[in-house]
Structure formats: structure tokens, C-alpha cells
Amino acid sequence: MNTFYDLIVVGAGPAGLAAACSAAQAGLKVLLLDEFMKPGGRLLGQLHQEPGGAWWNGIREAELLVLGARNAGAHIQTGVSVTGLNRTSDNSWTIWTNQGCYHAPFVLLATGAAESANPLPGWTLPGVMSIGAAQVMTNVQRVRVGNRGVVIGMSVLAMAIVSELRLAGINLAAIVLPPGNALSGNASDPEAVLGSLLRFADLAPSAMLKYGAKLLQSSMLRKLALTFFPKQGIRMLDVPLQLRRCAIEIVGRDAVEGVLIADVTARGEPIAGSERIVEADFVCIAGGLYPLAELAAVAGCPFRYVPELGGHVPVHGENMQTPLPGLYVAGNITGVESAKVAIAQGTVAGLSIAINAAAKKAPGEAEVKDAMAQVKRTRSEALIQFHPDIARSRAKLYQTEIV
Amino acid sequence: MNEASIIVCRCEEVTLEQIRETIRQHGCSARETKLRTRAGMGICGGRICRPLLDRLAIKPGGDFPSELPLKVQPPVRPVSFTDWGQS
Numbered sequence: 496m497n498t499f500y501d502l503i504v505v506g507a508g509p510a511g512l513a514a515a516c517s518a519a520q521a522g523l524k525v526l527l528l529d530e531f532m533k534p535g536g537r538l539l540g541q542l543h544q545e546p547g548g549a550w551w552n553g554i555r556e557a558e559l560l561v562l563g564a565r566n567a568g569a570h571i572q573t574g575v576s577v578t579g580l581n582r583t584s585d586n587s588w589t590i591w592t593n594q595g596c597y598h599a600p601f602v603l604l605a606t607g608a609a610e611s612a613n614p615l616p617g618w619t620l621p622g623v624m625s626i627g628a629a630q631v632m633t634n635v636q637r638v639r640v641g642n643r644g645v646v647i648g649m650s651v652l653a654m655a656i657v658s659e660l661r662l663a664g665i666n667l668a669a670i671v672l673p674p675g676n677a678l679s680g681n682a683s684d685p686e687a688v689l690g691s692l693l694r695f696a697d698l699a700p701s702a703m704l705k706y707g708a709k710l711l712q713s714s715m716l717r718k719l720a721l722t723f724f725p726k727q728g729i730r731m732l733d734v735p736l737q738l739r740r741c742a743i744e745i746v747g748r749d750a751v752e753g754v755l756i757a758d759v760t761a762r763g764e765p766i767a768g769s770e771r772i773v774e775a776d777f778v779c780i781a782g783g784l785y786p787l788a789e790l791a792a793v794a795g796c797p798f799r800y801v802p803e804l805g806g807h808v809p810v811h812g813e814n815m816q817t818p819l820p821g822l823y824v825a826g827n828i829t830g831v832e833s834a835k836v837a838i839a840q841g842t843v844a845g846l847s848i849a850i851n852a853a854a855k856k857a858p859g860e861a862e863v864k865d866a867m868a869q870v871k872r873t874r875s876e877a878l879i880q881f882h883p884d885i886a887r888s889r890a891k892l893y894q895t896e897i898v
Numbered sequence: 899m900n901e902a903s904i905i906v907c908r909c910e911e912v913t914l915e916q917i918r919e920t921i922r923q924h925g926c927s928a929r930e931t932k933l934r935t936r937a938g939m940g941i942c943g944g945r946i947c948r949p950l951l952d953r954l955a956i957k958p959g960g961d962f963p964s965e966l967p968l969k970v971q972p973p974v975r976p977v978s979f980t981d982w983g984q985s
Contacts, residue, residue: 530975578982579972591972593981611949614914616903676904677918678950744903785949792970800956800967806949807967 500526501852502601503590504569505577505790508536509834510826511605512560513841517866518603518848519567522855526597527569528590530576534561536607538834540627540634542662543655553834560838580604580794588794588821601821601848602794605841606787608805608827613648613673613682613782617745626779630656633663641777645754646670646734647742648781649688656781657734667734668773671756672741673780675763682783684763685721685738721761741765751778784831794822803888804830813867813893815844816851823848832885833877839870906954907947909940917954928955928968938968 502518504511507529519525533539535557543551564571579591580602590597610625612618624632626646632638643666646657657670672688673679681687721738728735737756743765744755758769784805791809792798796817798807808830815823825844826837843866849857874886882888901915912935920926920934928951931937938944938951948968973982 576975576977578975578977593975593977609945612946614904614906614950616900619905619908676901677914678906678953680953789970789974792967793972793974798967800952806952 500524500570500597500599501854502526502603502848503528503588503597503599504603504605505580505590506536506605506607506826506828507531507534507561507571507573508605508607508826508837509538509556509560510607510828510837510841510844511536511603512557512564513838514603514605514823514825514845514848515564515569515571515841516560516567517842517845518854519564519569519845521846521849521857523601523849523852525564525567525569526599527564527571528575528577528592528597529571529573532573533557534571534573537627540630540659541655541834542634542659556834577790580790582794582819582821586820601823601852603815603823603825603844603848604788604790604809604828605824605826605837605844606790606828607837608784608831609787611782611785611806613679613780615647615674615676615742615744615780617747617751618778618780620745620747620751621749622747622751622776623745623778623780626653626656626781629665629777629779630659633660633665639663640665640779641775642666643668643775644777644779645742645756645773645775646779646781647754648673648682648783649692649736649738650682650781650783651691652784653779653781654692656779661733668775669728669735669737669740669756671737671754672759672763673782674741674743674765683741685724685759685761686718689721689738718761724761726758743770745778746772751776754778784827786828786830788824788828791817791822791824791828794819796822799892801830801888801892803882803884804892805882808892811892813843814847814863815840816847821851830885830889831882832874835873836870836877839866839873842866843870906950907935907937907940907944909942909946910936910938912937912947917951921955926955928952931955932968943971943974944968 501523502525504515504527507527515525515527538553538557541553576593587598587600588602610627629640632640673683675683728737741759753772753774757765796809811817815825823844825840846858846863904914
């Protein structure tokens with residue numbers, strides 16, 4: 496605990512690991528903290544097939560990053576929860592954890608994102624969970640979430656997790672839309688949802704979604720497709736994807752027993768008289784992700800509200816530096832994107848911290864520029880665009896031009 | 899949709915109806931909504947409903963509204979008094 500560190504990284508996910516690696520390679524003494532028992536963050540739950548057919552195995556990717564960070568000399572400590580962060584008079588940061596305090600002149604917050612809920616009546620019953628919780632139980636804890644589930648909400652992330660649950664042999668009765676209310680926004684509008692699903696049509700195992708994608712670029716054709724979309728849904732991985740049905744309420748006495756669903760019009764309005772109950776013993780709510788930035792907030796960092804990036808994000812520049820001296824951010828805390836973008840951002844953060852700390856083997860400005868260009872390249876090549884306007888929002892935030 | 903049957907803040911059991919009505923009556927920010935309804939002031943520290951309050955209270959449009967985010971207090975993770983005291 497008395498060891499001196501130049502940089503403490505909070506969060507050993509893709510961004511934190513990449514940053515620890517590049518900063519340690521430049522000669523900084525780096526400590527990486529994570530509250531889970533294993534480093535890797537949300538990479539540990541990821542498993543999907545890429546368009547070329549290759550598998551993205553998050554556990555393997557995490558192992559490689561951990562190896563890279565350790566070989567570069569970074570220390571990784573798991574099972575540590577960071578609970579607070581403040582700047583002390585001697586110009587260093589104090590990091591409060593459940594296992595004592597740490598001090599360092601540079602801190603990188605790579606805390607990732609959290610899931611936001613999409614409340615509906617009955618969502619507080621035991622057996623209701625976020626879809627990410629089902630992912631962690633299945634792929635990380637290896638616990639069977641239940642016997643028959645219903646997924647409420649359709650998004651890129653939800654579909655990726657549905658495919659993982661199917662690989663694990665978990666039975667899903669249906670994927671339905673959330674009910675329309677003040678909180679659901681576009682998530683309950685069949686046309687908007689179809690549009691967002693088509694953005695990742697290459698990943699969709701259903702031939703109809705795949706080959707229909709180009710055809711459905713026009714809004715008129717999308718409306719037409721929705722009009723004829725079968726009520727019982729299109730089977731995706733043996734699970735009916737029901738764009739024309741929404742959940743009304745989760746029912747059960749002491750725990751989930753089923754979901755009351757209804758047919759909806761092409762505009763998402765429930766059709767009276769079409770309600771019926773789908774039996775289920777667990778429900779996954781897919782409500783999307785938001786940047787987990789609590790530590791930046793307690794440190795006093797200013798924020799911007801950027802819906803395209805998932806909500807409130809700490810103000811930061813393209814070099815991942817915040818306005819607070821020595822405080823940096825990288826990964827999903829800066830906006831919700833893929834793990835590959837997080838890795839690229841982590842490298843940028845590690846390099847720019849090394850320059851600022853005047854590290855022994857500090858990189859030149861050109862190297863940081865290259866790393867920043869790599870972030871943009873990775874973003875434009877990303878398989879999954881979490882939001883169509885990410886690049887534009889980022890450019891506005893950094894006041895640079897879109898590549 | 900019956901907004902009275904949708905709980906938004908689970909800790910303080912505040913419904914969507916109460917929150918929407920408060921915002922409508924007072925035209926308030928996320929922070930004021932929190933103070934008026936106690937949504938986000940429960941034992942989880944607002945970890946679950948904070949983004950929902952933001953979504954309900956922030957008006958769409960405009961370039962990065964300089965809306966104050968809801969205040970976050972340490973400890974940002976549940977921690978026992980014993981562990982907290984040792985720090």
C-alpha cells in the first residue's frame with residue numbers, strides 16, 4: 496500500500512487494461528484496480544460471431560490484454576471497490592476503496608457503463624433482471640438464469656446477449672417491445688426499432704433480416720414491412736422476435752409467473768382485446784447502457800448531457816484528459832461504444848498521461864495523434880454502431896472535424 | 899398506460915405518475931424533481947433511477963444542455979462502516 500504509483504487506473508476492462516499497458520510501457524508505475532475478482536470487465540461476458548465467421552471471444556481477448564499489461568509492468572489488483580476520489584492539497588489524488596486509500600498524481604477512470612432500466616408494471620418482482628445480468632450469470636458465473644424467459648426490449652446489445660443465452664441452452668419464449676410510456680421513447684416504436692436492428696443486419700442470423708436489410712433502407716418500405724410483419728414474429732435463433740407485440744405488465748404473486756403482452760399497431764399502439772399471458776419464470780429488461788461516471792462526479796469534473804453517447808459524460812478532450820489536473824477518462828465512461836473502441840481510447844489515454852507525467856520513455860506527440868486516429872478508424876469500422884450519431888457528437892464534444 | 903402502477907425509484911417507491919406530475923406542476927430540473935419526490939435519494943444512491951430521472955426531466959433539443967447532473971455522493975459503492983472507517 497505504501498508503494499508509490501504514477502498512475503492509478505480504475506476499472507480493468509478493455510480501456511483500463513490497454514491504458515495500463517501503454518502507460519507502463521512508457522515507464523510509468525501503474526496500478527490497476529477492479530472490483531470484480533477477475534480482470535477483463537465486460538469483455539468476460541462477450542461471445543459472438545463476426546461477419547467473416549470468426550468468433551469474438553471476450554475471455555480470450557481479456558487474457559491477451561491482461562498479459563500485455565502485466566508484461567509491461569503494471570500491477571493489477573482485483574476485488575477492490577473504489578468508493579471515492581478527491582484531490583488533496585499536495586497535488587495528488589486520493590482514491591478511497593473498501594481496502595484503504597491509494598494516492599497518485601494521475602488517475603484514469605475507465606469504469607465503463609451501467610444498464611438503465613425501462614420500468615413497466617411488475618418490474619420489481621423477483622425474477623426480473625437486466626439483460627446484462629442474465630449475460631453475467633450465464634457467461635461469467637455459469638448459473639442458469641431460469642427455465643423460460645421473456646426479453647423486453649430490442650437493441651443491438653440485447654440481440655447479442657440473446658444469442659449468447661441460446662448458445663448456453665437457455666429457453667426464451669419471446670422477445671417483445673417495451674410498453675410505450677414517458678420513459679421508453681423510441682424503444683417501443685416498431686419502425687424505429689426495425690431501423691436500429693437493420694443497422695446491424697450483417698449480424699442478424701435471420702435470412703429475412705439479412706437480405707431484407709438493403710430493401711428496407713427506405714422508410715416507406717419499412718412501414719410496409721411492419722404492416723405485414725407476422726404477429727407471432729420472425730424466429731431468430733429459435734426465439735420469436737415479435738416487433739408487433741409489446742409487454743404490458745410482468746405478472747406473478749411472489750415472483751415472475753408470466754408477462755402480459757398485446758399486439759401493437761405498426762405505430763406501436765396496443766390493440767385492445769389482443770392481450771394474453773406468456774408464461775415465464777424470468778424476464779430480461781433490455782433498457783440500454785449509460786456511462787458510469789460517478790467517480791468523475793464526486794471528483795468535481797464538469798459534465799455534458801449527450802444522449803447519443805448514452806447520457807451525462809465527463810467533459811474531456813480527444814486525448815482523454817478532463818479539465819481537472821491529472822484526471823483522465825477512457826472507454827464507455829466517455830460514451831457507449833464497442834470494446835474495440837474502448838481499447839483504442841485506452842491506448843490514447845495511457846500515452847497522453849505518459850507525456851504529461853514526463854515518463855522515461857514518453858512517446859512523442861505524433862504517437863498520440865496516431866493513436867487518436869486509430870480510435871476514429873476503429874469507430875468507423877465498428878460492427879455495432881450503438882448510435883448512428885456517435886462520430887458527430889464526439890466531434891462536437893472535442894470540437895474537431897469528423898473524419 | 900397507468901403511470902401510477904409503474905415504480906421508477908424502487909428504494910423510495912416513487913411512481914412514474916408522481917414524477918411526471920411534479921415535473922408538470924413545477925417545470926423542474928432533474929435535481930429539483932429529486933428533492934421534491936425523493937426519487938434517487940434511497941439506499942442505492944440513485945444508481946438505478948438516476949438516468950430515468952434525467953430522461954424525464956431534461957428537455958430534448960439544444961446543443962449539450964448545461965443541465966446540472968444529479969449530485970453523486972461518496973461512497974459510490976456500498977461499503978461497510980468498518981471498511982469505510984479504515985480508509
